[in-house]
Amino acid sequence: MQTDPQRRFIRTAAADFQVKDVYRTALAIEDEVAKQGGFVVDNDIQAQVQRVQSRSIGNGKRLELAEYRLQGALMVRVPSERTQVFLRAIASQTEFLDSRNFNARDAQFDLLRQQLARQRAQDAQQELGAAVQAGGKLGDKADAIQARGDARTSRDEAVIAQKEFEDRVAFSTITLSLSQDVQIRTRERVDVDAEGARRLG
Template sequence: MRMYRKCLVVSFLGLLALATACSKHEMAPADAEVAMESAPAMAEAANAAAAAPPEKNLEPPPLQTPGVDASQLASDVLVQVDPQRRFIRTAAAEFQVKDVYRTALAIEDEVAKQGGFTVDNDIQAQVQRVQSRPIGDGKRLELSEYRLQGELTVRVPSERTQVFLRAIASQMEFLERRNFSARDAQFELLRQQLARQRAQDQQQELGDAVQAGGKLGDKADAIEARGEARGQRDEAVIAQKEFEDRVAFSTITLSLRQDVQVRKAERVDVDAVFRDNGPGFFSQLGDALRVGWRAGQQVVVALAALWPVWLVVLAAVIGWRRWRRKPSAA
């Protein structure tokens, strides 16, 4: 009987183990299919997470000053090209900005970026009016109304003039005036070249004259003339280089200003300080009496110094009174 029960228990356990194995075998393919189907989605999610910017970069960028439309600083004058002509380009602009100092630095950075350089940078504060009032404790509150103005002169490559002006348009709040010029300088260039050639020819002729011989005085004059010719040649070379520089680099004058500002400052109230630290009433009264006494003494002294006048006046009065008492003739 015991053997029979053992056989039943063993058989039951064997059937249970077989059923468990079969269930695992049937569910494994399903799990594999689910994993294969979810793998692309998981990979895509991972790529998206890697491509996403860091948390700190999700903050909105700071607001930038919109500036004026770049088309307001564009013109065919700045870009026209003619192989037969040489243009000397100049430009000028007057505009308002939010901050003169920051804008001037930004313009200088842009000039360097375009391969140019800054010639002048002049910024000054023009005080328009000043008001002050006492605030006690020997102080005065001073209010100054002023406006910052700047003048910049820059040189940029001629072909980059319009690019530069478009780039600084974002620094402007309001464009008041702009002026563009492209002067044809081909004849000036020809004039410089001819002057240089004449100086070279003159120097060569004078050199030949010196070598040819002659009187000592003539040689001295020829040498002096040759030195003058060399000076003229050098001046012609410099003038041509200056001309080529004006052609290669445009000259741009920028006038910028910002809105009126008010400066508040505390100043020493000098009148109040002297008034508060001055002498008291009785001290002033004593000083006044002393001054009056001295003045009276000075008056007496001055009158005493006029004693001859008083004698003349006294004699005149006595004579007049005697004349009045004299009886008239019958």
């Protein structure tokens, strides 16, 4: 079955998965994005502390144990035709897949709508330009000039909307959520209670 060359798609994808190391995986994903000719829009990595325990270990010190989970969120854009290749390439980073979805929305009519809106704005500007040149009363000319300014604004907005749309067609948007197993961080702290008791004693 052949694909209609006139059809244009807006591709989006999202995946939520667990990895061995969030930071290293994020770097590997960034490398793969660059390899596919894309770019990273957002990369956010945070440690979510889940529980902290503390106990005295003597000599005026306490041992603190903190359980935390490292989580990452990335948004990347890759050339639309490379979306599936990219998703397959990063699959090797997955320890456990929580969810994945992919959507290719047929955008041919949206594109046509954008093109027609742009053409209408251009036509309106040309017609108003002709009206200004034709002469007539000063008040009518002022109204025509104002209307022409409005038409230019509409034309500019139509151009921007079409460029934004073409960008969404050219580059897919992929949202990735990463997490890794709970880690434990240990550190020693001054035992304030023991230090206070020693001074009082």
